Amino acid sequence: MGDFSTGVNSHEDEDLLKQRETIMRAVSDILVALGEDPAREGLRDTPKRVARMYQDVFSGLHEDPREHLQTVFQEDGHSEVVVVRDIIFHTMCEHHLLPFFGKVHVAYLPDGGRLTGLSKLARVVSAVSRRPQLQERLTAQIADAIEDRLKPKGIMVMVEAEHMCMAMRGIKAHGAKTVTLVTRGLYETDAEQRAEVLSLLKG
Ligand SMILES: Nc1nc2c(ncn2[C@@H]2O[C@H](COP(=O)(O)OP(=O)(O)OP(=O)(O)O)[C@@H](O)[C@H]2O)c(=O)[nH]1
Numbered sequence: 412m413g414d415f416s417t418g419v420n421s422h423e424d425e426d427l428l429k430q431r432e433t434i435m436r437a438v439s440d441i442l443v444a445l446g447e448d449p450a451r452e453g454l455r456d457t458p459k460r461v462a463r464m465y466q467d468v469f470s471g472l473h474e475d476p477r478e479h480l481q482t483v484f485q486e487d488g489h490s491e492v493v494v495v496r497d498i499i500f501h502t503m504c505e506h507h508l509l510p511f512f513g514k515v516h517v518a519y520l521p522d523g524g525r526l527t528g529l530s531k532l533a534r535v536v537s538a539v540s541r542r543p544q545l546q547e548r549l550t551a552q553i554a555d556a557i558e559d560r561l562k563p564k565g566i567m568v569m570v571e572a573e574h575m576c577m578a579m580r581g582i583k584a585h586g587a588k589t590v591t592l593v594t595r596g597l598y599e600t601d602a603e604q605r606a607e608v609l610s611l612l613k614g
């Protein structure tokens with residue numbers, strides 16, 4: 412077994428340290444199982460790097476995305492659709508732990524002048540991305556957070572992504588794009604409004 416000293420400052424959370432050591436051991440075991448030598452120069456720090464990377468890319472697991480929508484502005488009389496396009500995200504598919512990544516487009520129709528800061532929508536995307544994911548669930552979780560906090564008249568969330576598990580392995584369908592769409596409220600029931608906001612999301 413390699414050296415599992417982690418170099419974490421004493422004030423860092425004890426649980427995070429334990430978690431990091433557990434991941435490091437597991438990564439080292441995988442390298443050995445693959446026939447690699449985790450003690451060789453190039454791999455010596457790999458378990459530590461991978462552990463830190465996993466702790467980072469999965470750091471949204473216990474985060475409530477709604478926390479980012481606490482900033483709600485009251486802007487009376489504002490009832491036009493708000494669209495934020497091209498929010499870049501990266502996440503990990505929960506089936507293979509390989510990345511999938513792409514763009515999120517969000518639209519909501521405010522009710523009672525309730526608006527949120529534009530950056531907060533990107534923060535919600537970041538929170539739900541930092542966990543093992545499915546594209547369909549990522550899309551729904553963004554809509555859920557907006558619905559819960561802003562209670563808008565309508566929501567549409569579109570996610571376009573490329574899945575490395577479809578490109579690097581398996582079917583090897585390079586460049587295939589998966590598009591998922593979640594609609595809520597007025598955008599579910601009103602065909603005209605739905606068509607209008609859909610064309611805005613597509614850009
Ligand atoms: N619906 C959905 N499927 C996903 C997502 N990410 C990966 N997958 C799919 O999850 C499926 C898992 O299928 P399995 O048959 O259990 O696994 P597998 O043998 O590795 O499948 P192949 O990729 O077809 O080789 C695959 O079809 C993946 O393409 C996602 O975000 N949403």
Ligand SMILES: [Zn+2]
Pocket residue numbers: 504505506507508509574576577
């Ligand atoms: Zn996958």
